[in-house]
Amino acid sequence: MTHLNPIVLFFYFAAAAGISMFSMNPVIQIFSLAGALSFFFLRNAGKRTGMHLPLFLLALLAALLNPLFQHNGATVLFVLNGNPVTKEACIYGAVTALMLLATLYWFRSFSELMTSDKILYLFGRISPKIALLLSMAMRYIPLFGAQLKKTAQTQKAMGYFKEDNAMDRIRGYMRVFSVTVTWALESGIVTADSMEARGYGEGKRSSFAVFRFYRKDGFYLMLIGALFLISVYGLATEAVAFQYYPTFGAQAPSFISTLTYIAYIMLAFLPTAAEAGEKIKWKYLQSKI
Amino acid sequence: MIVIRNASARRILRMVLPFVLIPAIVALGIFAVESQYHTLVSFLVAVCSILLFLCGFEKKKIGSRRLVIVAVMIALSVVGRMFPIIKPVTAFAVLSGMFLGSEAGFLVGSFSALISNFYFGQGPWTPFQMLAWGLIGFFAGILAFPLKRSRLFLYFYGILAAVLFSLLMDVWSAVWLAGEFLPSLYVAKLLTSLPHTALYAVSNVIFLILFAKPFSEKLGRIKIKYGV
Known part of the structure; x- marks a missing residue:
């Protein structure tokens, strides 16, 4: 999955998370969450364990909030402060919580896979100028960090500021910051002049990228596109529509709804399958050594 | 594409x-x-x-000098967002809008959100942060003349920016939490985020007080010296 072209990766996450965000279908939400979780844990088994609790708490909050603020629905469970709490709103809240959690985990994987160079490549396809701006800004961040440190050390070595009282420290760091900003702006101008001297702005801009579009990318793009279209068709024709208010109800299962569910399940578990396949291949090749 | x-x-x-x-x-x-x-x-x-x-x-x-200056401002505000608790991103977007034009303000605001989220975590909220900060910078560019003339108005704009940011981001978080737009939930969300908004407004004003003068001098100097 990591080695695919960024366009394919972006399209995949847009399709998987987009359908999940668009539909309030509980079945799709469950499979979306299952797909997102399995992919995330396959890649990060035992790592970053501290991040899960806040996400689940947020989802719990969403599940609780909806019945408190939404009073539609026919089945009143109990009355709280004069407002009815309905069964339908509770179900809706639970589905929202699933959706939320699924989206969050899709985005976690998204930010893990779509590193800044890949985002840059995508922007480069849209607008080379934006890509240039982004890449320059990203290069400046560590540069400024280093320069800040250098300036602070120099100033300290020259005895310009002590760290023993707060006011002096703040003033000292402000001066360091100010010096660095001036340096950054000036060196930026030097960069610009150097760019111009080498012919920037002459002719069309292109942006370099290490990513190429292989046959494998085309295969994945077509597969994802087909699954996406089937799912969207099922959603658009309301074959998988769920009704929440006033009473909870589902459409009778049909050929199209089954097809939609199968397509979405395949879509949701595609990265897990691809990743697992690669791991098995790796183990197999290792065992041959 | x-x-x-x-x-x-x-x-x-x-x-x-x-x-x-x-x-x-x-x-x-x-x-x-x-x-x-x-x-x-x-x-x-x-x-x-x-x-x-x-x-x-x-x-x-857009001239290459201008482009590089915008990149520098973006990088500075991303570095600034690493500070704990108070964040200077708004101040940088406002100052860029004021001195370099509304387009530069929009770019600095929105790309600071995009790039700093590589460190803080991308999510469905990224486009909203980009839009909110971008618009804050954009309007600062439109209001550049009164903002430059009156320091008090600049600080007021900093507070206003915090309120606008919170209004826009809470539309998103309310819709996202409930899956639909419930006005009562939106109001509740606004009220609970009030301390956050207040902190944000205070930090905007602090950073504007700290940065307004040095940045107007520095950017003005660059403008005169190199004709950006």
């Missing part, structure tokens, strides 16, 4: 996006689709509005 390199396609997009596509999506969200799709509707509107600004940026001829 490659189509946007074409100048005439960009011109069409610039007309279609604000006058047709965004109103159409909003109208669709209100009248046609059911309330459960509000999350996607607001997400799409945010993405479209950002795209609109980017189209304009590509079309205009």
